[in-house]
Amino acid sequence: MVTMKIHQIFFKNTQRNFCYLITFDDGAIYCIDPFGADEVIKTLENRQITAILNTHDHCDHYSGNEKLVSIYNCPVLAHSQAIVPHKNRNLLDQEIVYEGLSDGSVWRVKSLFTPGHTMSHLCLLLEKNDSAFALFTGDCFFNAGVGNCHNGGNPEVLYETIRTIFEPFPDDLFIYPGHEYLKRNLEFTQHYEPQNLAALDFYNRINHLNLDETFFVNTMKVEREINTFLRLTSFELLKNLKLENSKEKNVFLTLRELRNRW
Ligand SMILES: [Fe+2]
Numbered sequence: 001m002v003t004m005k006i007h008q009i010f011f012k013n014t015q016r017n018f019c020y021l022i023t024f025d026d027g028a029i030y031c032i033d034p035f036g037a038d039e040v041i042k043t044l045e046n047r048q049i050t051a052i053l054n055t056h057d058h059c060d061h062y063s064g065n066e067k068l069v070s071i072y073n074c075p076v077l078a079h080s081q082a083i084v085p086h087k088n089r090n091l092l093d094q095e096i097v098y099e100g101l102s103d104g105s106v107w108r109v110k111s112l113f114t115p116g117h118t119m120s121h122l123c124l125l126l127e128k129n130d131s132a133f134a135l136f137t138g139d140c141f142f143n144a145g146v147g148n149c150h151n152g153g154n155p156e157v158l159y160e161t162i163r164t165i166f167e168p169f170p171d172d173l174f175i176y177p178g179h180e181y182l183k184r185n186l187e188f189t190q191h192y193e194p195q196n197l198a199a200l201d202f203y204n205r206i207n208h209l210n211l212d213e214t215f216f217v218n219t220m221k222v223e224r225e226i227n228t229f230l231r232l233t234s235f236e237l238l239k240n241l242k243l244e245n246s247k248e249k250n251v252f253l254t255l256r257e258l259r260n261r262w
Contacts, residue, residue, distance in 0.1 A: 003103035006126075006134065007043050008176065011035045012212055015060050016180040020136055022109065022126065023047075025102035030109060031074075032124055032136050033178055034064030041071065049074040051089075053097065053111075055138025056121040057082040058151060061178060079113070081120035091122055105129050114140045114165055116158025117147035123165075134174040141166060142177040143218050144185035144199070146229045148260060159252045162229065171221035183211055188262055189228040192240050192255070198225035229255055 007021040017035040021043055028050045034040050040049075049072045054062045062084050065076055069086045077097065080090035091097070093113035100107060108127040115121055117139040124136040139147035146162060149155045183206060189199040206216070224230050231237055232248040232255075243251050 004105075004107050004126075004128075006176065008215060008217075009039050009043055010180060010212070010215060011039065013060070017060050018176070018178055018180060019064070020176055024098070024100050024107060026100045028098055028100060030098065030124075031068065033061040033138065034068055035060050037064040037067035037071075040064060040068060048072055051097070052076045052086075053091075053109075053122075053124055053136075054078040054082065054084045054087070055123065055136065055140075055178060056118045057084050058118070058139065061138065077111075079111075079120040079122050082118070082122075097124070107133075112165060114138075114161045116140060116153055116155070116161045117149060118152040119154065119157070121153075132169055132173050134176060135169070136176045136178075138178045141175065142179060142185060143175065143182040143216065144189055144202075144223070144227045145181060145259065146227075146256070149256070150260075155253050155256045156249070158256070159249050162252070163248075166220075167230070169220045171219060171224070173220045175218050175220065175223060180211060180215065182206065182216060184262075186226060188259055189226055191262075192228055192258075193231065193234055193236050195236050196226070196228075196231075196234075198222075199228075202226050 005023045009019040011017045019034045020032040022030045031049050031052045033055055051074055065085045075088050076086045077089045077091050078084040078087050091111040095111045096108055098109040105128050110125045112123045112125050114123045121140055126134040186199055186203045232251040238244045241254055
């Protein structure tokens with residue numbers, strides 16, 4: 001049976017980028033953050049891209065645009081302030097990019113304004129029958145971590161995005177990040193929360209795997225257990241940071257700063 005499918009494409013570049021293809025029964029195919037075109041073309045197997053969606057305007061998320069547009073002549077969608085090659089449509093917060101039926105369910109792709117990593121960053125939310133199903137997080141949020149704010153971002157704004165947009169998501173939401181940084185991020189969590197058994201268990205599971213070939217799609221439930229940026233009230237974390245009496249925002253900013261130097 002054909003149904004909605006998510007194809008995760010991994011690139012062995014130094015930044016370890018992920019690109020995604022979301023395919024639907026009606027033939028619609030959305031390509032999120034093509035770092036390279038050739039791998040996307042191979043995965044497409046002669047099918048047509050409906051649109052390219054760029055989460056933000058860092059080149060490792062759009063460097064495949066040029067070749068894909070030249071072949072498929074597809075539109076390119078991103079935030080109005082994002083400077084992305086071949087962009088010809090601006091996306092607003094909460095804008096519905098796609099709606100259709102696949103396998104008896106109503107699927108929607110919706111853009112969410114998620115500033116912080118850059119000030120024009122979008123995440124793409126995939127909804128199934130009005131419920132959040134999967135989130136393509138670009139460089140806003142990673143497995144066991146969050147994005148940096150070095151190139152046009154702001155950590156205080158990123159904190160607000162994580163607090164107001166990510167924290168309310170349901171436990172069963174699947175997370176599809178823009179990079180594969182799982183092991184390094186788990187090491188960071190473990191450094192500041194050595195008693196975090198979920199993080200320790202996950203690390204032990206992946207430690208001997210080839211992470212160029214094996215990938216994990218975490219739910220928000222798992223992220224709440226292993227992602228120290230979502231655990232700002234952890235007693236152990238606060239004790240190790242010597243921030244027992246600090247506000248959550250200060251804990252987040254301290255962690256972001258420590259992760260920058262990690
Ligand atoms: Fe980025």
